[in-house]
Amino acid sequence: MRPEDIVFATVMLPLLGAALAFCAKLLPKGRVASVVEYTGALVGLGLPPLVLILLFPVVFSGQSVSGVVGQWFVGIGITFRFDALAWLVNILGFTIGTAAWVYSLGAGPKGPAFTGVFLIQTAALCATIMTTDLFNLFVCLEIMGITSYVLIPTSRKAGATLASFSYLMVSASAMVFFLLGTYGFYRLTGALSYEGISNGLQAISSSDTVLSIVSLALLVSAIAIRVAVMPLYGWLPDAHALAPHAVSAVLSGVLIKTPLFALSRILFLFPAGMQVGELMGIAGGVTAVLGVVIALSQEDAKRLLAYHSISQIGYVVAAWGMAISIGVDSPAGTSLMVAAFLHAFYHALFKGLLFLSIGTTVDVAKERNVYILRDSIGKLRAAGERIPVTFMCFVIGALAISATPPLNGFVSKTAITYAMKGSLHYYLLSAAAVGTVASFIKLSRIYWPTGKRGRLHPELGVLPGSSANPQTKAYGLVARLTAQSVLAVLCIAGGLAAPHILTIIGTLMSRGGTNIAVPPILYSTDNLLKTGVTTLGGILLFFVATSKIGSRVLHTIRTRPRSFQGLFVSFSLGTAVLAAFLVVGKI
C-alpha cells in the first residue's frame, strides 16, 4: 500500500458501500437485506473518516499526495492531488453526509436504492475535490449533478419534480459549455491536466489569448451555476426547499461548496484567475445582501432557509474571491481562504441543523407557511416528539446563523469580516448580517406559543416515511434526534474551540506547514459592539418588514416574475460579462 492508494480510499469506500447497498436491493426484504445495506453505509460513511485521520499528519506537515491514477503516462492519464484543501472538504462532506444519512433513517426516503445513490454522491464529492484533470472534473460534476436530480424528487412533491427538471436543464446545458471550454484548452495546449494546461499556456501566441480567456470564462460560469452565485442562483430555492430534508441539508451544506473549492484549483494556475476571483468576490458580496432580502420576503419556512443558503454562500464566495484576487500565498490571502473555508464548514453545520429541525416541524404540522404555522411546540408535543431536542436544535441553529457569540456562526463571520475590513465587501456583508437576524426572528415565530392548547387533527402528527410499527418508529426517532443533537453539539464546540480550529485550518491552508494566516481577534469590544448593533438593527428591520409598507415591498419581491427562461438568459449574459471583463483586463 502506497500513500497514493490510501488517498483513493475516500472515493472507493463510498463506491464499495454503494455497490453493497445495490446488492441489498436484490435480497428479499428482511433482516439480511438491512444488514447488508447498513454494512454498505458503514463502509461508505464510517471508514473514510478513519482514513482521513490516518492522513492528517501528512497534510498537516504541508505535504500533499499527487500523481496519476493507475501510474499511467502523465500526459494522457488523469492526475490528482490530495492536499490540505481536499482533506478539509472531505471532512466537511463526511460529517454532513453521515448526519444527513442517519436522519434519513427516521424521516424521508430510505431504502437500499436511496442509500446507494447517496453514497455515490459522497464519492463524487471526494473525487471532485481531488482531481486535477479538466475532463475528469466534468465527469465528477456530472455524477454530482445526476445524483441530485435523482434525490430531489424523492420527496414526492410535485414542485420537487419541476425543480429537479429545471436544475437538470440548466446545469446540463452549462456542462456542454464546460466541455467547449475543455476543448479550447486542449486545442491550445494539448493537455487536460491543470499543470499541463498551465505550462502550455505560457507558450501560446498572443492571438490565442482570447481563446484561452473565453475557455476559462466558460468553465467558470458552468461551475458558478452549481455554486449558485447571484445571477445564476435561480434553480436553487425550489430544489433546496422541496427536496427531502436530509437531502436539503447535504445539498446546501456540501454540494454547493465543493465545486467552488475545486474551482480554486483551476484559478490558482491561471494568470487570469485573479481577475475571476475579483469579479466573483464582488458577485458574492452582492449575493449575500440580495439573498437575505429575498429570504426575508419568503413565507415558506424551508424556502426561507434555501434563500439563506444563497446569502451565506455569498459570504463564502466573497471571502474566497478576495483571497484569490490577493493571492493565496500572502498572509492576508491565506487568512481570507481560512475564513472562507471555516464559514463553509460552519454554515454546513448550522444550516444542516436548521433544515433538519425545521423539516421535522413542518412535517409534523403539515404546514410550511410561517404566518399560519403557530405554536409548533404544542404540535410537536402532541405528536410525541421530544420537544426540548428539536426546539433547542432550532434555537442553536438560528443563533449560530445570526452570529451570536460564542456559537460557531459568530466565529466564522467575524473571521471573514476581520480579514476584509475596509473593503466594499465588508459593508455588503455587514448589511447582510442585519438581514439574517431579522429573517430568523421571522422564522422563529413558528415556535411562539399561542393562547390555545396545541391540538392536532387525527391525521396530523404522522411523519411521512416513518413507519407505523411502534418499534421501528422509536428507532427512527432516535436516529433523527441523534443526527440533530450531534450537529448541535458540533455547532457549540466549533464556537468554543475556535482558536484551536483556526490554528489548525490556518496551518493546513498555508504552504509548508507553518501557519501564516493572521488569527482574527474574536472577542474584542469592537466585535461585541458590532454584534449588538447588528442584533438591534435586525430587530428593527424585522419590525419595519412587518409594517404595512414593509410587507407590501416584501410581497412585491416575493411575487416577482420568475421564469424558466430567465435561468438561461442570466447564464449566457453572465458568461458574456465575465468573458468581456477578462478580455478588457488583458488588453
Add this chain to the structure above:
Amino acid sequence: MTTILLILIVLLAVYTLSSKDLLHGVIALSAISLLSAILFYILQAPDVAITEAAVGAGVSTVIFVWAIRHSQRKDDNHG
C-alpha cells in the same frame, strides 16, 4: 462530404424543433444521430460512430418514444 452532412444535420435540427408532431421530431432527432454516426465514420472515428449509432439512434429513440406514448404527441401551443 462532411459539409453536406452537416448542412443536412442543421436542417434536420431546425425541423426537430419546429415540427408540430413530437413523434416526427423524435424521428428527425434519430436521423441526426444516424447522420452524425456516418460523419464520425468518415472522420476516422469508428468507435464513436458505433456508440452514436447504438446509443443516440437506438436507446435514446426508445426512451423518447416511450415518453411520448405516455403523454401526448402534439405540441399544443407550437411555440
Add this chain to the structure above:
Amino acid sequence: MVERALLLCLLLIGFWGVVAKKNIIKKIFGLNILNAAAVMLFILEGNRIGSEAPILESGLAQVVDPIPQALMLTAIVIGVCVTALALALAVHLYQITGSFDIETIRERIQDET
C-alpha cells in the same frame, strides 16, 4: 471553416431550443442537439492531424488524435443518461399537470401548493 461555422449554427439552434421553446420535450430535443454539436466539434477538429483511424495496423501512417474520441465516448453516454432522466421527469410532470408547456406546468404546480 464552413464546417465549424455550421457547427456553431447547430449549437445555437440547440441552445435556442433549450431557451425559447415552451414545450419541455422540445427543450430536451434542444439539449440533445447542443450535446451533439459539442461532440462533433471535438471529433471534427481531432481529425485534422491524421488520415487513419486510431487502430494501429502494421503499416505506419499518421492516425487521427484518439484522445478526443475517447473523451467523446464518455460525453455521448453521459448525454444520453441525462436525456433519459430528463424524459422521465418530463413524463412525470405531464402525469401531474397534464401539460408539456413549461409555464402552464409552473402555474398548475403553484396553484396546487
Add this chain to the structure above:
Amino acid sequence: MGKRKAWSPTLQACLAIGAMGVVLLPVFLSQTPWPTVARDYLMQYGQDESGARNLVSAIYLGYRAFDTLGETIVLLVAVIGTMGLLSRVESLVNTVGDDDNTIQTVSAFSLRGDKRSSHVLRTHLLEVVTGKIGPIVLLFGFYVMLYGHLSPGGGFQGGVIIASGIVFLALGNQQDNTSALSKSSILGGIESVSFLLFIIVAMSGIFFGKGFFGNPLADSAYPVGFIVLLNSIIGLKVGASIGFMCIAMMGGHD
C-alpha cells in the same frame, strides 16, 4: 429585477443566444493547429503499455479508465432514477393520489401482463422473428464486447447491443413462462454484481503494486487482459441495466 415582464420573452431569448454566439466565436473559429504531442506518444508507446491495438480502447479503459468508471456510475444512477420515476408514473395512472414516501423501484414486471394481450403491435410474426433474431444479436453483442481492444467497439457498445438482444428475446418468447434472461430479478442481479466486480477490479491494481486503476497485468505477457476483463464487466453491466430499463418501459401500460 422586478420589471422583467416588460421585456418580451423573444427578445430575452435573442439576447441570450446572441451573447452566447459572440462568446463562442473564438472557440469555434480558432485557427490554432491541433496539438500532436499525445497522439505521437500513443502511436509510439500506446500498444506496448496497454496491449490494445485500438488506441481509443487503450485510453478509454487504460489511461483514463477512471473517467469510464464515472460514466458507468452516471448510467447506473440514471437507470435507478428513471425506474423510480417510472414506478411513480405507473402508480399515478393506476391509483391517483397514492402518496407513500418510500423510494421505490420497479421490482417486478413482465411483458406478458394482462394489458399486453390485446396489444396491436404484437403480432405473431413479430414474436417469431424477434425470437429467432434475438440469440444472433446477443452473439454479435458479445463479439463487439470481447474484441474491443482489436477492432472498433468495446464494452459499452457491445453492452447496448446485448441489451437489444435481451429485448428481442423478451418480445419474442411465445410461451407464458418468460425467458430467464428477461426476468427483472436476474437483470437487476447482473447489474449490481457487475458494478461490485468493476470496483473490485479497479482496486485490484493496489495489490499488484500498480496503484488504484493500475493495470495489474502490466508486467505479464498479456497486458491486454485487463482491458478485456473491464470490457466484459462493462458490457454485462450496461447490457443488464439498459435491457432492464427498456423492458420496463415497453412493459408498461399504453
